[in-house]
Amino acid sequence: MNRFLPDVLIHTTEMMKNKHVAVIGGGIAGMEAASVLARQGLKVTLVEKQKATGGKLNDWHHLFPDFSSPGVVVENLDKKTVRAGVNVVCHTEISHIERNNGRFELSDQRDVKIFADAVIVASGFHVFDATLKEEYGYGLFSNVITSVDFERRMKKHGKLLTLQGTEPRRVAIIHCVGSRDAKVGNIYCSKVCCITGIKQAIEINKMLPECEVFCFYMDLRLYGSKFDSLYLEAQKRHKIQFIRGRLSEAAERPDKSLQLKAEDTLQGRPLRMNVDLVILLVGMEPALSNSSLMRNNQMKPDENGFFRSVNMHEARNVGTQEGIFMAGTAICPMAVNETLENARSAALEVMNFLRTDKNHGGF
Amino acid sequence: MHSKLNSLLKSDVRLEEGLTACMNCGICTAICPAAEYFEYDPRSIAVTVQSGNEEEIATLLESDTIWYCGQCMSCKTRCPRNNCPGLIISVLRKVSQETGAFVQSRMGRQQYLIVKNIGMNILNYGYCVHPTILMPENHPEQGPVWKWVYENMGEVYASVGANLNGDGPGAMRKISGADLGELHRIFKESGGLKFYETIEHFSKIKALELGFVNENGEADMEKYTQHLLQEI
Ligand SMILES: Cc1cc2nc3c(=O)[nH]c(=O)nc-3n(C[C@H](O)[C@H](O)[C@H](O)COP(=O)(O)OP(=O)(O)OC[C@H]3O[C@@H](n4cnc5c(N)ncnc54)[C@H](O)[C@@H]3O)c2cc1C
Ligand code: SF4
Ligand code: SF4
Ligand code: SF4
Numbered sequence: 001m002n003r004f005l006p007d008v009l010i011h012t013t014e015m016m017k018n019k020h021v022a023v024i025g026g027g028i029a030g031m032e033a034a035s036v037l038a039r040q041g042l043k044v045t046l047v048e049k050q051k052a053t054g055g056k057l058n059d060w061h062h063l064f065p066d067f068s069s070p071g072v073v074v075e076n077l078d079k080k081t082v083r084a085g086v087n088v089v090c091h092t093e094i095s096h097i098e099r100n101n102g103r104f105e106l107s108d109q110r111d112v113k114i115f116a117d118a119v120i121v122a123s124g125f126h127v128f129d130a131t132l133k134e135e136y137g138y139g140l141f142s143n144v145i146t147s148v149d150f151e152r153r154m155k156k157h158g159k160l161l162t163l164q165g166t167e168p169r170r171v172a173i174i175h176c177v178g179s180r181d182a183k184v185g186n187i188y189c190s191k192v193c194c195i196t197g198i199k200q201a202i203e204i205n206k207m208l209p210e211c212e213v214f215c216f217y218m219d220l221r222l223y224g225s226k227f228d229s230l231y232l233e234a235q236k237r238h239k240i241q242f243i244r245g246r247l248s249e250a251a252e253r254p255d256k257s258l259q260l261k262a263e264d265t266l267q268g269r270p271l272r273m274n275v276d277l278v279i280l281l282v283g284m285e286p287a288l289s290n291s292s293l294m295r296n297n298q299m300k301p302d303e304n305g306f307f308r309s310v311n312m313h314e315a316r317n318v319g320t321q322e323g324i325f326m327a328g329t330a331i332c333p334m335a336v337n338e339t340l341e342n343a344r345s346a347a348l349e350v351m352n353f354l355r356t357d358k359n360h361g362g363f
Numbered sequence: 364m365h366s367k368l369n370s371l372l373k374s375d376v377r378l379e380e381g382l383t384a385c386m387n388c389g390i391c392t393a394i395c396p397a398a399e400y401f402e403y404d405p406r407s408i409a410v411t412v413q414s415g416n417e418e419e420i421a422t423l424l425e426s427d428t429i430w431y432c433g434q435c436m437s438c439k440t441r442c443p444r445n446n447c448p449g450l451i452i453s454v455l456r457k458v459s460q461e462t463g464a465f466v467q468s469r470m471g472r473q474q475y476l477i478v479k480n481i482g483m484n485i486l487n488y489g490y491c492v493h494p495t496i497l498m499p500e501n502h503p504e505q506g507p508v509w510k511w512v513y514e515n516m517g518e519v520y521a522s523v524g525a526n527l528n529g530d531g532p533g534a535m536r537k538i539s540g541a542d543l544g545e546l547h548r549i550f551k552e553s554g555g556l557k558f559y560e561t562i563e564h565f566s567k568i569k570a571l572e573l574g575f576v577n578e579n580g581e582a583d584m585e586k587y588t589q590h591l592l593q594e595i
Pocket of ligand 3: 391394395396397398405431432433434435436437438439448449450452
């Protein structure tokens with residue numbers, strides 16, 4: 001079978017079999033990268049801090065832009081990792097990566113130690129804590145929820161009710177919560193929340209056709225190939241209303257509905273509106289464990305706190321420490337399809353690195 | 364004059380603090396108490412100044428708009444770009460006063476009344492507002508009770524523990540000549556007096572333009588003041 005392979009490649013393949021790659025984070029990025037590498041014949045350990053793999057997708061109800069099931073995506077990835085022979089270790093949160101003599105030593109708070117020739121950090125993202133935007137009343141007013149709460153509620157109950165148990169007649173969806181905001185220290189755009197908001201607006205309209213839905217946006221950032229058609233559908237078929245103005249504050253009224261203050265900037269006029277439910281489109285932040293993962297090695301944060309690549313165009317997955325790579329939303333906000341593509345490219349970078357690793361008899 | 368407006372605005376450090384870059388989000392307008400009552404939109408003011416459009420800036424300087432702001436600085440607390448429209452307004456007001464544009468608007472012309480009242484009170488009494496000069500007939504906003512307070516000022520202030528016009532410590536005490544002299548020097552050194560003069564200078568020109576002239580051919584500022592009071 002090796003008839004067509006030059007000697008050099010046969011040698012490489014043999015050598016690669018003894019290489020061990022550790023992947024930190026068992027979200028979809030880590031799962032995809034791990035399974036691709038294992039299929040290439042490498043030994044791979046995938047470490048996840050939760051009890052199961054899948055990351056944030058375990059919480060989502062439906063995926064934009066096609067309303068498909070995140071459960072199916074995770075299931076397929078699970079099958080792939082098992083078939084490829086990835087060693088999956090759950091309940092383990094890596095807090096240290098140390099480099100000794102060209103090898104890496106990963107450890108957690110207990111005494112788990114994992115040794116590896118290369119590391120992929122796929123620690124994902126952290127959801128913005130909406131209580132920090134005090135003026136929006138999250139955590140104070142019971143009918144202010146986040147987009148994450150929406151997904152969880154829909155997944156669990158399959159319906160959307162106010163805290164009083166009634167069907168909302170008016171819902172406001174607030175864009176850019178915790179993103180593009182110097183006041184909370186995040187000046188970047190989280191990229192997927194505009195389309196998440198449109199998806200959720202459509203879902204509300206499908207469930208509650210009588211309910212009016214308003215999206216308060218600054219710019220609609222619909223970069224994906226199918227995103228603008230969803231926007232069109234939201235306006236045409238679902239009568240979602242888009243108001244160009246950012247929410248200034250929400251106040252609870254005696255009946256637990258909410259009064260919103262914004263400016264309709266296209267009209268140039270302050271606007272007051274009462275709604276039964278507010279959904280905050282919370283942004284994506286660097287994962288909580290990133291700072292401890294950066295310690296003890298030369299990995300660096302970029303200007304937004306995500307992992308810095310050596311070159312954002314040509315080597316997106318390559319970290320500032322030789323031998324450490326990144327995959328998925330550990331690098332920056334991205335959607336599921338981009339995360340998976342990105343993870344595959346991380347796997348390829350690792351292969352190239354191990355092949356040319358001079359310290360280990362490569363060339 | 365127009366070509367200089369941008370540099371005049373930029374020479375004020377408050378503009379640097381007040382406007383980095385506006386993303387046109389409207390949060391400031393939504394929180395602004397003045398926007399709730401007047402045809403007033405701090406967002407569009409930030410955008411106009413950001414655009415650098417001299418013609419539009421000149422229009423702003425001559426408009427009532429810039430005088431609606433209550434300088435409460437609520438906008439500063441919320442702006443996602445850390446701008447502060449309230450400070451942008453402060454700069455526009457100063458440039459309007461320095462260039463004389465303020466006399467072109469009704470609200471702007473009131474600057475003269477403010478200088479003559481609050482402005483001079485500080486220098487003469489050491490207080491912005493002093494009860495002895497609040498004539499009841501000029502201050503209906505004080506309510507009918509004010510006439511009585513005014514007429515019985517000595518007893519009323521003494522009974523609430525104030526030291527009206529007295530020597531030594533206490534509320535409403537007399538400000539000593541030495542302290543007034545110091546205040547005067549501060550106003551001189553800091554350009555405050557010059558500022559008063561500038562406002563008076565342009566107000567006189569406006570008075571002449573409106574035909575308020577006395578027998579010597581000079582601006583009749585008494586009549587101009589009456590005119591401003593009626594304009595309110
Ligand atoms: C509200 C919301 C809705 C969304 N909806 C959609 C959608 O409909 N369609 C779409 O395409 N995209 C959607 N996205 C984006 C999508 O969630 C991401 O693309 C995806 O989750 C990225 O996967 P990831 O593996 O990079 O990160 P994550 O999903 O965050 O996974 C990271 C994993 O790493 C683990 N981990 C972190 N640190 C450590 C550590 N130190 N040790 C061990 N394990 C660790 C975490 O427990 C987690 O399991 C949405 C995002 C948000 C915020
Ligand atoms: S994707 Fe939309 S909602 Fe999210 S930060 Fe960017 S502009 Fe705001
Ligand atoms: S400072 Fe002026 S512009 Fe700002 S909120 Fe107060 S009144 Fe409005
Ligand atoms: S809040 Fe700031 S960014 Fe938004 S419109 Fe006002 S000045 Fe511009």
